[in-house]
Amino acid sequence: MQALREVLIWLKRELEDIDPDSAYLETELLISYVLNKDRSFIYTVDFIEEEKIKEIKKLLDLRKKGIPINYILKKKFFYDYEFFTDTGVLIPRNETELLLDVVIDTIKSYSFEKIVDIGVGSGNLAVTLAKKVDKLTIYACDISPNALKIAKINAQKHGVIDRIKFFLGPYLYPITMRNLQFDLIISNPPYIASWEMPFLQKEVKREPWEALYGGWNGCVFYEDIFKELKKMDKGIFIFEISPFIYNDLVKLINKTFSKIEFYVYKDLSQKNRVIKLIW
Ligand SMILES: C[S@@+](CC[C@H](N)C(=O)[O-])C[C@H]1O[C@@H](n2cnc3c(N)ncnc32)[C@H](O)[C@@H]1O
Numbered sequence: 001m002q003a004l005r006e007v008l009i010w011l012k013r014e015l016e017d018i019d020p021d022s023a024y025l026e027t028e029l030l031i032s033y034v035l036n037k038d039r040s041f042i043y044t045v046d047f048i049e050e051e052k053i054k055e056i057k058k059l060l061d062l063r064k065k066g067i068p069i070n071y072i073l074k075k076k077f078f079y080d081y082e083f084f085t086d087t088g089v090l091i092p093r094n095e096t097e098l099l100l101d102v103v104i105d106t107i108k109s110y111s112f113e114k115i116v117d118i119g120v121g122s123g124n125l126a127v128t129l130a131k132k133v134d135k136l137t138i139y140a141c142d143i144s145p146n147a148l149k150i151a152k153i154n155a156q157k158h159g160v161i162d163r164i165k166f167f168l169g170p171y172l173y174p175i176t177m178r179n180l181q182f183d184l185i186i187s188n189p190p191y192i193a194s195w196e197m198p199f200l201q202k203e204v205k206r207e208p209w210e211a212l213y214g215g216w217n218g219c220v221f222y223e224d225i226f227k228e229l230k231k232m233d234k235g236i237f238i239f240e241i242s243p244f245i246y247n248d249l250v251k252l253i254n255k256t257f258s259k260i261e262f263y264v265y266k267d268l269s270q271k272n273r274v275i276k277l278i279w
Contacts, residue, residue, distance in 0.1 A: 004045050102265055114137045117138055127158050236278050263278075
């Protein structure tokens with residue numbers, strides 16, 4: 001047995017070498033994970049068993065190797081729900097909650113019933129939408145079988161598997177080839193440009209390449225999907241962007257569409273993060 005207070009101090013110091021900003025949070029998360037208790041509970045415990053300390057050391061080794069905390073804990077909280085996360089799928093990001101806010105407002109104001117989520121990943125957007133909006137059906141597409149597997153686990157976990165239809169395939173093809181009708185398209189696509197890839201944190205480099213890499217300029221996904229959208233008489237597309245590619249994207253939108261309504265939404269850091277196109 002060892003005093004839990006001592007273990008907390010030691011673990012926080014070790015984690016500070018990896019990332020000082022998240023060390024405090026990660027200390028609490030790892031200890032509560034090993035004790036299988038809430039974070040608040042750990043401050044009510046005086047001692048911790050040697051077995052549990054061994055387990056913490058093993059998890060710390062994984063963190064030192066650059067495994068993201070959410071792959072170790074196998075969960076990430078997003079919007080109002082906890083999502084299962086594992087290697088092979090992008091860990092949901094807090095900034096993506098803005099995309100969800102814009103999408104929910106749009107769905108409610110137009111009373112939409114069917115939407116397409118391109119690049120469903122862990123299912124964080126599709127599952128949250130199914131939970132938040134009654135009677136909504138979501139067509140969820142991804143090119144990654146791993147992502148689809150994890151998205152289905154999350155849909156099952158949150159009791160919305162019957163409201164989400166999953167399709168393997170790129171862009172809108174799985175939907176258009178089946179002649180399925182929909183009201184709205186949403187996406188948080190890969191948008192990291194070539195120049196940015198080497199500068200990613202080593203934890204981010206552990207996430208799937210196809211979820212991150214957006215081609216030489218970060219805009220390849222948007223170039224391809226815009227060509228498809230141009231063929232449709234009308235529609236609404238709401239998507240996340242990287243602030244780094246905002247200027248290039250505006251040029252691309254103006255070049256592709258002759259007439260379009262265009263709205264930009266800023267995240268909490270005042271960076272351009274979400275775009276809504278209506279044509
Ligand atoms: C940035 S992740 C977003 C995942 C999740 N929607 C989220 O917000 O966290 C992008 C996802 O798009 C998928 N993807 C990449 N290119 C695609 C394409 N051309 N068509 C469909 N899905 C694609 C990736 O496999 C990945 O799961």
